[in-house]
Amino acid sequence: MKAILALEDGRIFPCTSFTGAGEAGGEVVFNTSMTGYQEVLTDPSYRGQMVTMTCPMIGNYGVNPEDVESDRIQVAAFIVKEYQDFYSNHRATSSLAAYLKSQDVMGIEGLDTRALTRHLREKGAMRAIISTLEADTTVLVERAKALPSMAGRDLAREVSTEIPYFWRDGRRIPLELSSELNEKIWKKNRNHTVAAFDFGIKYNILRSLEKAGFEVLVLPATTSAATVKALNPDGIFLSNGPGDPEPVSYAVKTIAELTGFKPIFGICLGNQLLGLAMGGKTFKLKFGHRGGNQAVRNEATKRVEITSQNHGFAVDLSTLDPSLVTVTHVNLNDGTLEGFRHNTLPIFTVQYHPEASPGPHDAHYLFNDFSEMVAENKEKRGQTPFIPTKGV
Ligand SMILES: NC(=O)CC[C@H](N)C(=O)O
Numbered sequence: 001m002k003a004i005l006a007l008e009d010g011r012i013f014p015c016t017s018f019t020g021a022g023e024a025g026g027e028v029v030f031n032t033s034m035t036g037y038q039e040v041l042t043d044p045s046y047r048g049q050m051v052t053m054t055c056p057m058i059g060n061y062g063v064n065p066e067d068v069e070s071d072r073i074q075v076a077a078f079i080v081k082e083y084q085d086f087y088s089n090h091r092a093t094s095s096l097a098a099y100l101k102s103q104d105v106m107g108i109e110g111l112d113t114r115a116l117t118r119h120l121r122e123k124g125a126m127r128a129i130i131s132t133l134e135a136d137t138t139v140l141v142e143r144a145k146a147l148p149s150m151a152g153r154d155l156a157r158e159v160s161t162e163i164p165y166f167w168r169d170g171r172r173i174p175l176e177l178s179s180e181l182n183e184k185i186w187k188k189n190r191n192h193t194v195a196a197f198d199f200g201i202k203y204n205i206l207r208s209l210e211k212a213g214f215e216v217l218v219l220p221a222t223t224s225a226a227t228v229k230a231l232n233p234d235g236i237f238l239s240n241g242p243g244d245p246e247p248v249s250y251a252v253k254t255i256a257e258l259t260g261f262k263p264i265f266g267i268c269l270g271n272q273l274l275g276l277a278m279g280g281k282t283f284k285l286k287f288g289h290r291g292g293n294q295a296v297r298n299e300a301t302k303r304v305e306i307t308s309q310n311h312g313f314a315v316d317l318s319t320l321d322p323s324l325v326t327v328t329h330v331n332l333n334d335g336t337l338e339g340f341r342h343n344t345l346p347i348f349t350v351q352y353h354p355e356a357s358p359g360p361h362d363a364h365y366l367f368n369d370f371s372e373m374v375a376e377n378k379e380k381r382g383q384t385p386f387i388p389t390k391g392v
Pocket residue numbers: 045239240241242243244245267268269270310311312313314
């Protein structure tokens with residue numbers, strides 16, 4: 001079925017819908033991963049965005065119930081050069097088109113995704129409308145311009161869990177909202193306990209924390225510092241998530257209140273929120289980093305890690321106070337901040353995705369580093385809360 005992709009700057013891509021009639025809108029971004037489209041589709045950090053893959057043929061290994069990073073498709077639409085309906089994989093249970101259709105998400109093909117990507121690289125990520133219903137491109141461009149911008153929107157609250165849950169053996173065990181949250185709820189049958197803030201957490205982060213020896217309790221984004229203190233976990237985790245970190249100010253305040261309480265590890269949006277809590281500033285990147293081939297240099301070892309990434313905002317490196325934190329990782333493509341640690345407290349954070357899914361596993365060791373940091377902190381301080389010594 002004929003469709004149109006209309007960008008807010010007036011560029012038009014005639015194309016075909018492979019999911020039937022419909023309309024979609026959002027910010028168009030590109031992902032350079034060669035594979036892993038199901039993980040991309042279900043990553044909550046893509047909420048509000050329409051993703052195009054630079055890999056030209058998509059769909060050839062179908063979809064399966066295991067390769068999901070959340071309980072639904074999160075992208076607003078999926079844009080590919082060539083859709084392959086004939087799938088061939090022993091794990092596949094359905095085609096990509098059937099999967100998208102089952103959740104009312106549009107898929108389009110038959111456009112030059114390389115030209116689209118180059119346009120976004122040159123002009124920056126921008127809003128767009130996809131439609132099979134409206135043929136007037138002027139109308140579509142006006143509607144694209146009227147879409148809400150990514151900047152200033154708190155999307156983390158939209159994707160966060162409403163009720164706390166334990167992640168045990170790869171499954172969610174919900175806690176009733178009414179149940180009293182105190183430290184007695186932990187089973188403590190694993191090495192350490194971690195309270196994981198859910199700003200749009202990916203399943204593979206939960207799996208990786210569990211594998212690293214943590215009993216994982218996932219908490220809504222708006223959980224207060226007082227609740228976390230009552231839970232008294234051994235460590236605190238700050239998850240990835242969609243949108244602009246700045247409007248997630250309630251979490252920044254909570255993180256500032258928790259700084260010094262227990263070891264903290266943050267990934268992506270978690271890194272940005274921690275950056276804000278440390279007094280830094282964030283900004284929107286021109287077209288972002290999305291894919292499985294982003295080179296990052298570890299500043300301590302000078303080793304390069306090839307990393308999985310998905311972000312459109314970043315912490316401005318120059319706004320971090322060097323007397324408070326140390327930059328640990330830098331992106332080799334554009335020199336932006338990829339990770340930092342606190343100078344005196346057990347806190348570290350990365351902008352990229354050590355849990356991959358999809359992508360390389362070079363940075364997976366960070367989950368074990370967190371586990372070791374938590375063990376060391378417990379040994380040193382027992383159950384006594386850590387008292388910050390420096391300006392936080
Ligand atoms: N994957 C993430 O957590 C993304 C962080 C943030 N939403 C950004 O786009 O920069």
